[in-house]
Amino acid sequence: MQIKDIFSLGELFERVQLENIFPDNKTFVDCTPKKDLSYIHLRYESEKNESEFNLKSFVHQYFDEPSNDAPDFKSEANDDVSEHIEKLWDVLTRNPKDNNDSLINLPHPYIVPGGRFREIYYWDSYFTMLGLQVSGRIDLIESMVNNFAWLIDEYGYIPNGNRTYYLGRSQPPFFACMIQLLSEAKPDGNTLVKYLPYLQKEYDFWMNGSKKLAAQNPSTNRVVLMPDGSILNHYWDENDTPRPEAFKEDSQVAARAKNKKETYRHLRAAAESGWDFSSRWFKNKDDFSTIHAADIIPVDLNCLLVNLEKAIAGAYQLSGNLSEAEKFETLAHRRKEAVEKYCWNEISGFYFDYDYIENRQKDSFTAAAAFPLYFGMASKEKANRVAKVLEEKFLSPGGLITTEESTGQQWDAPNGWAPLQWIAIKGLERYGHTKLAEIIAHRWMDINTGVYKRTGKMMEKYNVVTTGLTAGGGEYPAQDGFGWTNGVYLALEKVMQAK
Secondary structure: OOHHHHHOOOHHHHHHHHOOOOOOHHHHHOOEEOOOHHHHHHHHHHHOOOOOOOHHHHHHHHEEOOOOOOOOOOOOOOOOHHHHHHHHHHHOEEOOOOOOOOEOOOOOOEEOOEOOEOOOEHHHHHHHHHHHHHOOOHHHHHHHHHHHHHHHHHHOOOOOEOEHHHOOOOOOOOHHHHHHHHHHHOOOOOHHHHOHHHHHHHHHHHOOOHHHOEOOEOEEOOEEEOOOOOEEEOOOOOOOOOOHHHHHHHHHHHOOOOOHHHHHHHHHHHHHHOOOOOHHHEOOOOOHHHEOHHHEEOHHHHHHHHHHHHHHHHHHHHHOOHHHHHHHHHHHHHHHHHHHHHHEEOOOOEEOOEEOOOOEEOOOOEHHHHHHHHOOOOOHHHHHHHHHHHHHHHEEOOEEOOEOOOOOOOOOOOEEOHHHHHHHHHHHHHOOOHHHHHHHHHHHHHHHHHHHHHHOOOEOOEEOOOOOOOOOOOOOOOOEOOHHHHHHHHHHHHHHHHO
16 A cells, blocks of 8 residues: 555545544554555545445445554563563564555564554664674574665665655664674674665765755755755655654644645654654744754764765775775765764753754754764763763653653653663763763663563653653653664663673
């Protein structure tokens, strides 16, 4: 079921999403149509005005809801967290299958996050792989990497997830990190070179349009020409319509905005960031309708692209193409310098996103500032100052909060997320802040363990401020499973046991 096909249902699609036929908008776009969509549309048009027409009954007549792939799985009371996660790998594994829904069928097995997330997700998968490495599931890591390589070949980039309604946007580019992880797991010296064509192709996607940038045309797609001539990236999406999987929520936000199409683009750009949603992307932290995510140069995105450029340089070096290796080392150096220039704030001693429309830094303190430490881009002095801010402003009883703001958005306080804990912990360790890193790791693992003991579940996110309460906020209820939480927990456990 292609994204254009589901929209071809027109009024039927909108009514189903707006009238709460399902408790979650994503459910409908994950349904399997029992008949051709054009036939369903014709039946709807002929029946909708009948006095006994019931929309809910009609939908269930023509669509099958997505099934629970592991309906009988229950955690064992005597299992500790690690034992539980080891059993969950098989529960969360999906295999190639024929389908007639919005799922993009992949050629190799993969791990899904869990809960409502019944498909692979791009940046989630890297953090899941950290745990698979600890579990010795290198075969599954390689399968997932090969799926992403297949997606790059098929679409020219890695979509947000393997659903047709996610086409048009990607997610934080962790593919190079995955290749580096696989290289560690299979140290034969060939992995980086083997995946070089895919790394290059992903880079071309993120840099698409960069050769056309000029002072009169300083931005296009995901690239921005900065005032000093350097090029940085921002999040974007090909579409300026409501996301099918969040049609009602997007429509409600856009209804309060001055320009609906621009707002839809910004909502989609924020979805590409993975931080959907956060006051980080708002002009007014308390007003969702002021979202302007596509106007923002995110510090973490550009750190990831430095890593991608360096990975490509390394692959060319190994393959003997020294001129291309030097070219990409230069690109990585220039981007690093631009990140320092536009995102470092000397007064605050912290990294901030940059609003390229208004040519000024944003003032939101976010955990994304740990990315320059994770990738070794910061000087020792700057890393020390970032560590101080993280300890003073972000450290909470259950780990690190995501931002200082409590807005009801799920990527704000009081919530903490596994990937951001890992990035900060490893970044701090890299610069010698081992005590603070250990405190964060222990607090995060403790809250994971505490919630597991109470519920038998590993969660998508956690309330790290009031650890006895469940995390909240966002477009949907808290989800359990959960791929990246499982992966980070096992990876941290291994690090802690080694100390």
